[in-house]
Amino acid sequence: MSDTQSDAGPRRPVTLDDVARHAGVSQPTASRVLNGSDRKVAESYRKRVTDAARELGYTPNLAAQVIARGSSRTVALIISGISDPYFSAMAAAIMRQAEASDLRVSIAVTDRRVDRELDLVRELRGQQPQAIILAGTGYVDPPSGDQLVAELHRFEETGGRVVLISRSDLPFETVAFDNHEGARQLAAELATLGYRRTLVLGSATPLLSMQQRVEGFVAGMAESGADGIDTVVRHPEFSWEGARDHILGMDDDELQRLQLVFAITDDMALGAIAGLRARGRRIPDDIAVAGFDDITTLRDVVPPLTTVHVALDAVAKEAIKRALTPDGHVSTVPAYPIIRASTPAVSTRQVVG
Amino acid sequence: MSDTQSDAGPRRPVTLDDVARHAGVSQPTASRVLNGSDRKVAESYRKRVTDAARELGYTPNLAAQVIARGSSRTVALIISGISDPYFSAMAAAIMRQAEASDLRVSIAVTDRRVDRELDLVRELRGQQPQAIILAGTGYVDPPSGDQLVAELHRFEETGGRVVLISRSDLPFETVAFDNHEGARQLAAELATLGYRRTLVLGSATPLLSMQQRVEGFVAGMAESGADGIDTVVRHPEFSWEGARDHILGMDDDELQRLQLVFAITDDMALGAIAGLRARGRRIPDDIAVAGFDDITTLRDVVPPLTTVHVALDAVAKEAIKRALTPDGHVSTVPAYPIIRASTPAVSTRQVVG
DNA sequence: TTGTACGCGTTATCAT
């Protein structure tokens, strides 16, 4: 009461105690009115407290609540990046779903650095989140896998939940989309369209879900039973640039005889297109291209890119559900191919060069 | 020591106390070793503590640290969305810079709902962050502006910092990029290229920075002094769809005589292109298009889109710097036009229709 | 250098 509104240096934030005193009630009562769930407070008191809170501009100190309660209505999301259209869509979907369940999301980014993942889990564990969601990268042969598992187990032991998205490499609840099956179906459809000689652009970084896409595609092509199936798999750097550079560095003859490039992500497919164009190939007239993910960016790409669609909203919804209440073990969200103009039927296509 | 590793239900997380006891030292000593900055602890003790911590899998309870310290090495970022390529790039840049300063970033999304902004500030204030960074939307005539300002002031009074990005509508530290000047220069260059009859797609939502882009562009065109300058400004919904739909709904005659569409964001420019193509116009043969932001997506767009580039990294760096130590009041990061193939010189262009 | 004691803002337990 003694300090004026003037700029008297950083003041202490308004606490529940201040509110209680201002309202002439005890601190627990104020707590019950403002934050507690059981509302057994007389109307007259209730009003005085809410008024005081508004007047003083009270905001509950979240940290204090977490400490006192022991839980935190927060989920921690560990994701490889956020500028990438795919991951940002994933993050957005998760935040949307989380908000619907009145959950805060704290995002941590690994930037594809393997060891960061372990550090982040350790750090996030300190936030006492309801759950830790690991989305994105999942290495085929996790370098610090044991430690990561140990850390996550500790988190589970203290009541936290661990949810994996698109990576079944660790022994925790997993929400997967069917990378293998999606790629397999895509290959099947493309084979039907007449494609035979394909370059598959995989990932130099050994990511499990990406490997599944490669394998699914190769299997789909093989299963088609068509004659002359010829699928070459390469593993450039896992990025737009990596795909483009690989195309740029290709042998001219090899490029010439190719009918189709399938990249394991749309991002790489777009990089491949950039490379192909730089080498004077027209799409789809000279060569067809297909990707995976069905990112939003595709709406602005010409020609429309054939890809595999993943229902990110469904994934996010399931992930948040799992984060709140444990379910079975692995659930799979379907992924299905969408054929667009970048892969027309081969028969109707001019044979060039 | 008495409990086994077995699944005996959710255990209590390991606390500093546990570590201290396990190491046979006092709790403050453990604190000094693991978290404190002054390292006046005997080497023998130090080792015992770190060993115990590792063995037990100790992680500091962040909430408790925040409470005890009163500060939090966290900045809160309030942003309109995260799936949008522009905002996700902004968020990514800020996270990158923050990490370099050993700061956590907690992201909150408004989804363009006006009132959310106020709610979020209130809520985030409870996290006791070092700073609150408001990026993105800034309304010309803020609906709940006074309350927002009051809330932010309270935050500042308690030692927090407020940093605005690209919106000088509120009386706080601001990192702006020169929307007006960038758009003005763009218009000047386009006028030089021979463009006269332009449709400007602004925003139905009254966003200050967007208004500046419109005004800058209009001014730039007018200042060119060229004959026949004819600039029409429209305000469709502020989105890809809004821009596309506006084009789709345009009068045929009006569309016919246009030479150029300038949209205040690349996102809208791409929507406009979609609309123009749906109406059978080729770009840039029939009509030219320019945007603003220079989002990453543009690398995959054909023809390459003329736009205004903003150095987001510089913006983010400045914002984080301000978040840590107050500076002047407003600093401006330059924005400069990049002419690409979507706006060729008019003289070299076929006059169609 | 190390330990004791207390405070941070909140919720929860228990009398009243």
Added chain:
DNA sequence: ATGATAACGCGTACAA
């Protein structure tokens, strides 16, 4: 229904 009082996990004077 309300108010003392004790946690929660950690940092930090202060004393030893």
